[in-house]
Amino acid sequence: MPGVSPLAPPGGAKRKPMAEINVVPYIDVMLVLLIIFMVTAPMLNQGVDVDLPNVDASPVTVEQDENQLIVSVSAKGLYYLERGTDDPKAMALVDIQQYVTILLKSQPKTDVLVRGDEAVSYGVVVALMGSLQTAGAKSVGLITEAPDPQVGL
Structure with missing residues (x-):
């Protein structure tokens, strides 16, 4: 018969479209991804020793005003409150937390x-930042100094 496709069903009846999706390849891909995540997940929880880079950042100018509180930590681990022009005195961490709360x-x-x-x-500074956050400080800024450009020449 001319014009009849060899793939057409006998008798000229039309085929119904199949409404099912073959999900077997998707299950295979899902199982492979599951295995990959199971293998890599324990590696994400382990700590890695890193040397943080020295980055030259543009300095931010901060003007001293009444709406600023600076808490300093000395090399000996003592905490000092700097507010205004008062001479800072060493304080306990609990006292600093109470002062900041008020x-x-x-x-x-x-x-x-x-x-x-x-x-x-590092732990001394982290303990201070945790106490400041408990006292109600929503964000705590860190004061740093830019690296000396003459070092390393």
Whole structure:
């Protein structure tokens, strides 16, 4: 018969479209991805020793005003409050937390900044930042100095 396709069903009846999706290839891909995630997930939780890079960043000018509180950590791990022109005195971490709590309740727009000596332990600064956050500081800024351009020549 001319014009009849060899793939057409006998008798000239039309085929119904199949409404099912073959999901077997999708299941294979899903199982491969599951295995990949199971293998890599434990590696994400392990700590890795890194040397942080020294980056030259443009300095941010910060003017001293009444809405600023600077908490300094000395090389010995002592905490100091710097507010205005007062001579800072060493304080316990609990006392600093109480002071910041009272200050932020009365002046909630106060900027809280931390200045830490490079010789102080990282844990001492983290403990201070945790106490400041508990006291109500929504964000805590870190004060740093730009690296000396003459070093390394």
